[in-house]
Amino acid sequence: MENKTAYDKTSPHSIYEYSLKLFGKSLSQVVMLPEGIENTRNRGDLGSLVEKYFFEHVPDSNIGPDFPDADMELKTTGVVRTKAGDYKAKERLVLSMINFEKVAIEKWEHSSLISKCRRMLILFYLYEKEVSVSDRVFVLPPMLYEMPERDLPVIKRDWEFIQGKILAGKAHELSEGDTFYLGACRKGAGGDKEPLRTQPMSSEGAKARAFSFKQNYLNYLIQGQSSDSNLLNSPNEESIENATQLRFRPFEGMSIAELSEKLNYWKRDKNHKGFHRELANRILKGKMDSIPELKKAGIEMKTIRLKRNGIPRESMSFPGFNFLEILNQEWEDSVFFEKIESKFLFVVFQEDALGIERLLCARYWNMPYGDRLEAQRVWEETKRRVAVDATNLPSARESKVAHVRPKGRDGKDKALTPQGNLHLKQCFWLNSSYIGEALRNI
DNA sequence: GCATGATCATGC
């Protein structure tokens, strides 16, 4: 193969131009691969295969970017098709492992993350389970990524938040929900299969984590920056939190009737269960605007309606789980884990002394470490019990944090259990009392 | 007043 002179390793543009050859093709269509390689199914393999056989490149070291002379890191990542027919990220984009000791003493501007990932060439292939990695097609044009001006403040703040937690001796308490675009995601074997890592300010071992761009942030990169309505560009709105709160502030204290009038949206009837959420949506979206930041950060918005005593009227539900699937699942691969580690935007309503419900506030929240461990315990207990008797699962009185309850369309909405019976579909809930307590701590 | 069981409307 004559690829060796096909591009200039010191030029980002040349590398980019060369990578265009992959667009619309699979690796096996573009280069000759040695026998046997085409059958690999390990997703991590495609990146290294591309580097080795397409770029014919062997990195000098594993610190710094893959192409040091061009100051460019190579990333290969999967996309899937949406129902609308375009593409979205299959998962988060892992940037680099977090070395707790190192990050603790770095400055953002000269951090190992910046020096490695300041400039990236991102190749997007269509993920199809049955297709071997070398046959997966690069369905999107390669992307030459440099941290955009408008995202930089958020990413920097995310990085500094993660560093702050490490400096506080809380590396083991890190969560994706701590941050907005740049996450500290779990990396490495789940369970107890991997030794814990050391951290500088505590003797407590911490699970391995990596810097990553959140899935939704990646989606926004894929879709291109379409919207110009960017809260962060407005003056006095230096953070996503502030921007959000400024959006809600004018409506705080308003009664439901006033909100309906202002937002031109009324509760249809007793069974209109999405009413409060729609009010919140309308506040967020304003007139024509939207808040791209919220989407990019993968924020989970939840409406909470407090009774006069400050306790939510209802517990908080999460997506349903499958009785058969959970048996073979690890905690960190579960949807509930994903939710538990995300950042929430609570839109809070409360009934006043006269019984009139009003918008109280909007607040960001993510679950503290100890409670995440408790949620995990409930999940593990659920998994254990499903195997024995799927009709007897953890109830609200068994944990202060979470429980399991039905969630279905109606009494006929059932699913198969390991015992071979049909049983009402279930989901995980956060206890209303727990949410009430969490709100008091904000 | 709370835990638990049982839906409902919506958007894709």
Place this chain on the structure above:
DNA sequence: GCATGATCATGC
């Protein structure tokens, strides 16, 4: 058609 967020409804 179905998953999802959210609420309704009942019994103690």
